[in-house]
Amino acid sequence: MVKIHTCTDPERCQSLWETLWPRECLFDLWPVRNAFRLHYQHLPTFLVAEENGKTAGLLALSWIEENQYSGHFPGGLWQGKTWLEQNKIPAADPSIAEALLASVPGSMHLRYLLRDSLPVVQADATVDETGYLFLPSQYDYSFEKYLAALSGKSRKKLRHELAPLEAQGISHRFNCIADVEKLFQMNLLSFGDKSYFHDRRFLNAFEELAAWLEAQGMLRVTTVLIGGRVAAIDIGAVWNSSYTVLAGGTDPDFPGVAKIINFQHLQWACRERFKVVDFLCGDFGWKERFRLTPRPLYKLDTLQPFIYKDHQNVTHVASEV
Numbered sequence: 001m002v003k004i005h006t007c008t009d010p011e012r013c014q015s016l017w018e019t020l021w022p023r024e025c026l027f028d029l030w031p032v033r034n035a036f037r038l039h040y041q042h043l044p045t046f047l048v049a050e051e052n053g054k055t056a057g058l059l060a061l062s063w064i065e066e067n068q069y070s071g072h073f074p075g076g077l078w079q080g081k082t083w084l085e086q087n088k089i090p091a092a093d094p095s096i097a098e099a100l101l102a103s104v105p106g107s108m109h110l111r112y113l114l115r116d117s118l119p120v121v122q123a124d125a126t127v128d129e130t131g132y133l134f135l136p137s138q139y140d141y142s143f144e145k146y147l148a149a150l151s152g153k154s155r156k157k158l159r160h161e162l163a164p165l166e167a168q169g170i171s172h173r174f175n176c177i178a179d180v181e182k183l184f185q186m187n188l189l190s191f192g193d194k195s196y197f198h199d200r201r202f203l204n205a206f207e208e209l210a211a212w213l214e215a216q217g218m219l220r221v222t223t224v225l226i227g228g229r230v231a232a233i234d235i236g237a238v239w240n241s242s243y244t245v246l247a248g249g250t251d252p253d254f255p256g257v258a259k260i261i262n263f264q265h266l267q268w269a270c271r272e273r274f275k276v277v278d279f280l281c282g283d284f285g286w287k288e289r290f291r292l293t294p295r296p297l298y299k300l301d302t303l304q305p306f307i308y309k310d311h312q313n314v315t316h317v318a319s320e321v
Contacts, residue, residue, distance in 0.1 A: 002056070002096060004103040007046040010037070013060070013073075016046055020058040020090050025278070026237050026244045027084045031212050033074050036084065037062070039205040042075035047103050049096050057091030059100040061108070069107040076205060078196050085112040085131060085280055085297060094119035101300065110300040112281065118298055128299035129281040132292035136270045136277070143267040149291060161256045168227035172264060179223045180210055183233040186249030196247070206247070213237050224261045231257040234265070241275040243268075259286065266290075 007013055017030050026032060037044065042062040049057035062075030071077070072087040087110065091097040097119040101108075111128050118125050139145040147155065173179075184203065188195045197203045213219035218239055224232040234248040245265060250258050262279075269277045279287060281297065288294075 001051070002099045003050045004099060005048045005050065007048060008044055010044060013044045013046045016048060016058060017060060017073075020055065021060065022088065022090060024240070025086050025242060026239050027086050028088075029239070032209060033084065035208040035212065036076035036202075036205040037074035038208070039201045040074060040076045042071075044073055045070060045105075046073070047100050049091065049100050051092065051096065057089070057096040057100050059089055059097075059104070061104065064109075067109070069109045070104050071109050072111065072113075076202065078199055078202055079194070082111050083196060083202070087111065087113045087297075088117040089113070089119070090117065091119075104302075108300065108302055112297040113299065115296070115298060118300075125298040125300050127296045129297055131281045131295045131297055132279045132287040133295055134266055134269060134277040134279070134290075134292050136266075136274055138293075139270065141270045141273050143270045146266060146270065146291075154289060158259065162260065165226050165231075165254060165256060165260065170260060171225045171228075173223045173225065175219070175221050176223060177214065177221065179221050179230070179233050180207075180235060182230060183235060183247065183249040186233065186251060187247065190249065190252065210235060222261060222264055224257055224264070226254050226257060229253075232261040234261050236265070238274075242278060243272075243274050243276070244278045245280065262286065262290065 007016060014030055014034070021028055023029065042064050045061045045063050047059040047061065048055060060073040061070040062073045064071050064075045064077065072082060076082060076084065089097045089100060091100065113125065113128070139149065184197050188197055192198065197206070210219060218237045220236040220238055220243070222234045222236070223230060230251065231254040232248065232250040234245055236243055236245045243265070248258070248261070265277055279292060
């Protein structure tokens with residue numbers, strides 16, 4: 001018999017998260033998620049499965065009041081989608097995951113789910129967006145081997161595009177915290193109300209996240225200067241031999257500078273022998289051309305509760321864990 005409990009107490013939810021949620025990537029860390037919970041203020045509604053008296057699964061949700069549906073914790077939204085990727089449904093077996101999904105009260109909108117965590121990928125989940133990874137080991141941790149793997153046409157086009165920037169003089173600086181605020185300004189200037197940072201809640205949460213990453217020694221700020229002027233800034237985080245590029249901004253006066261900063265990430269990752277560089281979802285045209293490895297993420301999107309195959313074996317417990 002599977003019993004499903006609901007938990008809304010933040011401290012208890014933290015304990016459940018840290019006990020049951022796999023720690024595989026940056027977005028699995030409670031302080032990363034909690035920064036957004038604090039500023040979006042969506043109610044955590046964790047569903048916990050018990051089988052034979054033992055905890056067997058977790059569906060970490062938040063109730064998103066303004067949209068009237070449940071989304072993956074912490075429910076921080078921008079233009080209808082979350083920013084935090086690689087969501088999961090940790091469960092002892094697929095039937096437990098299905099029982100948890102069946103217990104969602106009302107509609108749910110679960111995004112950026114890893115395929116391996118889904119019990120019913122083919123039948124109920126669809127591809128959401130595609131994330132892109134760089135795997136340095138594929139090139140024996142050699143940036144030169146990576147460049148050689150690009151087509152001759154691509155290399156020629158890159159040389160032509162970057163030559164005007166190189167003629168002005170390219171330099172880099174790293175971990176200048178003052179550049180973080182400049183990144184926000186550049187991103188907002190480029191994308192306007194389509195920028196994540198246009199939402200004050202997201203901006204405040206990201207500032208808190210950046211401060212925590214810096215305190216933990218995980219923050220990486222990369223700045224490209226052209227002719228002495230700041231031309232591009234990226235913020236990333238290093239954890240568990242993985243480098244996650246979180247956000248960036250460029251000066252439109254320097255077309256092509258994004259390629260320079262992305263090459264810097266790849267070169268550094270090879271030198272440091274990282275396991276992976278995660279450039280997240282969103283293809284702006286360059287990720288495929290740079291031979292990054294695509295990784296589809298999935299969504300479960302329902303207007304009605306998920307239909308579980310075997311309701312009689314599931315008991316829903318109204319009281320909190």
